Amino acid sequence: MSPLIWSLLITSLATSTIITMSSHHWLLAWVGLELNTLSILPVIIKSHHPRATEAATKYFLIQAAAAALILLASTLNAWQTGHWSIMHTSAHTTTIITLAILLKLGIAPMHGWYPEVLQGSTMNTALIISTWQKLAPLTLLYLINNNPPTNILLLMGVISALAGGWIGLNQTQTRKIMAFSSIAHMGWLIITLNLSLHLTTTTMMIYMITTTAMFMSLNTTTTKTMTDMGMAWTQSPPLTTMMMITLMSLGGLPPLTGFTPKWLILNNLCHMNLLFPTIILAMASLPSLFFYIRLAYFTTLTTPPNTTNTHHKWRFKPPLIAGLTPATSLAALLLPLMPMMIS
Amino acid sequence: MLKILLATAMLIPTALLIKPKHLFTTTSAYAMLITFLMLKWFEQPLNHKPHSTNTLMMLDNITTPLTTMSAWILPLMIIASQHHLVTEPVNRKRMFLATCATLQTTLIMTFTTTDLTMFYIMFEMTLVPTLILITRWGSQAERLNAGMYFLFYTLTGSLPLLIAILHLYVSNGHTTMLLLAMQNTLTPNMTMIMWLACMMAFMVKMPLYGLHLWLPKAHVEAPIAGSMILAAVLLKLGGYGIIRMIPLAPQMTQTMYFPFIVLSLWGMIMTSLICLRQTDLKSIIAYSSVSHMGLVIAATLINTPWSTAGAMILMIAHGLTSSLLFCLANTNYERTHTRTLLLTQGLLFILPLMTMWWLVASLMNMALPPTINLLGELMILSSLFNWNTTTIILTATTTLITATYSLYIFITTQRGTPLPNKVLTPTHTREHLLMTLHLVPLTLLITNPALMF
Numbered sequence A: 001m002s003p004l005i006w007s008l009l010i011t012s013l014a015t016s017t018i019i020t021m022s023s024h025h026w027l028l029a030w031v032g033l034e035l036n037t038l039s040i041l042p043v044i045i046k047s048h049h050p051r052a053t054e055a056a057t058k059y060f061l062i063q064a065a066a067a068a069l070i071l072l073a074s075t076l077n078a079w080q081t082g083h084w085s086i087m088h089t090s091a092h093t094t095t096i097i098t099l100a101i102l103l104k105l106g107i108a109p110m111h112g113w114y115p116e117v118l119q120g121s122t123m124n125t126a127l128i129i130s131t132w133q134k135l136a137p138l139t140l141l142y143l144i145n146n147n148p149p150t151n152i153l154l155l156m157g158v159i160s161a162l163a164g165g166w167i168g169l170n171q172t173q174t175r176k177i178m179a180f181s182s183i184a185h186m187g188w189l190i191i192t193l194n195l196s197l198h199l200t201t202t203t204m205m206i207y208m209i210t211t212t213a214m215f216m217s218l219n220t221t222t223t224k225t226m227t228d229m230g231m232a233w234t235q236s237p238p239l240t241t242m243m244m245i246t247l248m249s250l251g252g253l254p255p256l257t258g259f260t261p262k263w264l265i266l267n268n269l270c271h272m273n274l275l276f277p278t279i280i281l282a283m284a285s286l287p288s289l290f291f292y293i294r295l296a297y298f299t300t301l302t303t304p305p306n307t308t309n310t311h312h313k314w315r316f317k318p319p320l321i322a323g324l325t326p327a328t329s330l331a332a333l334l335l336p337l338m339p340m341m342i343s
Numbered sequence B: 001m002l003k004i005l006l007a008t009a010m011l012i013p014t015a016l017l018i019k020p021k022h023l024f025t026t027t028s029a030y031a032m033l034i035t036f037l038m039l040k041w042f043e044q045p046l047n048h049k050p051h052s053t054n055t056l057m058m059l060d061n062i063t064t065p066l067t068t069m070s071a072w073i074l075p076l077m078i079i080a081s082q083h084h085l086v087t088e089p090v091n092r093k094r095m096f097l098a099t100c101a102t103l104q105t106t107l108i109m110t111f112t113t114t115d116l117t118m119f120y121i122m123f124e125m126t127l128v129p130t131l132i133l134i135t136r137w138g139s140q141a142e143r144l145n146a147g148m149y150f151l152f153y154t155l156t157g158s159l160p161l162l163i164a165i166l167h168l169y170v171s172n173g174h175t176t177m178l179l180l181a182m183q184n185t186l187t188p189n190m191t192m193i194m195w196l197a198c199m200m201a202f203m204v205k206m207p208l209y210g211l212h213l214w215l216p217k218a219h220v221e222a223p224i225a226g227s228m229i230l231a232a233v234l235l236k237l238g239g240y241g242i243i244r245m246i247p248l249a250p251q252m253t254q255t256m257y258f259p260f261i262v263l264s265l266w267g268m269i270m271t272s273l274i275c276l277r278q279t280d281l282k283s284i285i286a287y288s289s290v291s292h293m294g295l296v297i298a299a300t301l302i303n304t305p306w307s308t309a310g311a312m313i314l315m316i317a318h319g320l321t322s323s324l325l326f327c328l329a330n331t332n333y334e335r336t337h338t339r340t341l342l343l344t345q346g347l348l349f350i351l352p353l354m355t356m357w358w359l360v361a362s363l364m365n366m367a368l369p370p371t372i373n374l375l376g377e378l379m380i381l382s383s384l385f386n387w388n389t390t391t392i393i394l395t396a397t398t399t400l401i402t403a404t405y406s407l408y409i410f411i412t413t414q415r416g417t418p419l420p421n422k423v424l425t426p427t428h429t430r431e432h433l434l435m436t437l438h439l440v441p442l443t444l445l446i447t448n449p450a451l452m453f
Helices: A003-022 A026-045 A050-081 A091-105 A113-120 A123-130 A132-143 A150-168 A174-192 A197-220 A226-230 A237-251 A259-271 A275-301 A324-333 A335-342 B002-009 B011-017 B020-043 B063-080 B090-112 B116-125 B127-137 B142-172 B177-183 B188-205 B214-221 B224-248 B250-276 B281-302 B305-336 B352-365 B372-387 B391-414 B429-447
Strands: none
Touching: A003 A026, A003 A132, A026 A050, A026 A123, A026 A132, A050 A091, A050 A113, A091 A132, A091 A150, A091 A174, A113 A123, A113 A174, A123 A132, A123 A174, A123 A197, A132 A174, A132 A197, A150 A174, A150 A275, A174 A197, A174 A226, A174 A259, A174 A275, A197 A237, A197 A259, A197 A324, A197 A335, A226 A275, A237 A275, A237 A324, A259 A275, A259 A335, A259 B142, A275 B127, A275 B142, B002 B011, B002 B020, B002 B090, B011 B020, B011 B090, B020 B063, B020 B090, B063 B090, B063 B224, B063 B305, B063 B429, B090 B116, B090 B127, B090 B224, B116 B127, B116 B142, B116 B177, B116 B224, B127 B142, B127 B224, B142 B177, B142 B188, B142 B214, B177 B224, B188 B224, B188 B250, B214 B224, B214 B281, B224 B250, B224 B281, B224 B305, B250 B281, B250 B391, B281 B305, B281 B372, B281 B391, B305 B352, B305 B372, B305 B429, B352 B391, B352 B429, B372 B391, B372 B429
């Protein structure tokens, strides 16, 4: 792909998200979402692999369907209320829009497309899909937060946290594992929409930091399956150690960064006296932790008996990405800074 | 307080940066020095109120002995692991020592903190270095399974504790242990669930019979340092937690403790009987830990001054004794490369001086006078007897079986005929030093047991 087109795509990817974020007119928000989908499609399909084509098709269909649903609901809203303002959406249309956005975010039970798309795209594209592409839909959820469908958000959040952990147990490919990890984290995230929007921002930031750190590490070591992960230590032992810590952070083990959102969300749920969802959510983090720990076993804690072609790979300078060091250190050590993040 | 904590925390960079030649000597000497500095904490009479307090930490008669014991175990772990690490490259040795130092730092913070939320975070933080010790430094493939058991048993038990602590925070606006004990603000209908949520984490950690399956696996698969710290300190986190949690709901404890005391007393008999039919040396010591901890659970739950003091004494005594037994088992393992009892017979003829350590350790384990093990068991037995006379049937039977399996370990390892075709290296001074350093506090503490409660 020529650099000109590439930079055009990346720019429009960034711009379209910002258009959606800053709009207060439903039509403009919809345009932003559609532009966003259209600019990521060539990025997914770039590798010309049949799986990439499949991923791009699936992504397009799902995002277009969700966007169409949003357009329908906002038209209905305009019909009923006579204006297109995002802030003043009536209760019924809010429900439809919320469901459409949850489809865009890949919340269970509408998550089927998400692992397939991630598995079909390259590691960097998967990183973009699971972080930056979440921002635009999420902002719309922020904006319609004056009368959110609380039951739907809570229920689907809990289902998503459970399903993400449960189905992820069965996976062996790192991108799919990351997809299910993302589904589980998104479950926690949309529950925070009922609690406090500050908390949503914090959770989203921490989700993005930990996921970025993990995808960057996987990209640096070119780890596509769990078997590859067993060989990652030949490239850079310190990096695999940090990968182990990042995985534990994703799993939410105290005192790593990943514990922060879990702690705050459980605290807020306790505050609202929602004891039952609190317990289910807390327990839902255990299956996810299981597959993270299983991955962590492959990073540093065991060295599988594979043969290596070159047993001193780390003597060569590994191609370290500039953002890797800050990302992994933030993914490990952010918990003590929590009071500054939340307020 | 900080001079100990920061010094311990600085052991991590010390282990990572010091010259390879001085790696083990410096870290163990440094860790020992910290332990000696810590002895100053005993200067205050322990039966007085908390001292050396700041906004986050305090020292009192429960914290001080346990913290000092965990600090004492750290240099011993380093000494004990030297043979295990001798073939490793220097970077891995550094990482091992750094992991041990991290574990020690978190343990000090767990024991000294006054805030329940902080306590929870530190309690969980001890899991990560221990998991690394078990799964990275263990030697067999089953260690991964053992690591999973260890992590998930503990986490499943402690997530309800987190929710209970958050609930306390929401209803009180703070989670300071000392103030919560004074306020006692648990709502009546919630108290039962809250009590269970608070206690289960520690019951799993202790472990209570029935929730103990992770412990033998973890002990068998862990390297020597992991076994030592697990037996000596991590199990005591459970006892510490119970002692700290009971003042939050004293009335509730009176109605809720029956199933737990029954299970712990019955578990003592069952696990001691299991000890008699084990073939694996480390597994016997692990089950013996479960048995002794049953006594501690019962004693902490009935919560009389005598029983709590007895539980503290037994925790210290058992910590040092089981750590000593694991060290002895490891010296055998390093020579024979097996833990199977039948294959390690007749060591008396090959390592005669080691037999003396085995004898002393077995006698300590079966609580012979004048050891602190006996003192602790006597105090617990008599307070349990005072609570309910029939408990003496269970506790006395356990004492009998404990003596039996301690002798069983001693006789099967030391007597009999050694297997032919085994060339065993003689014992090292390092190993004798290790045993001595375990035995010195065990034997000297009987002269002043008040240091322990």
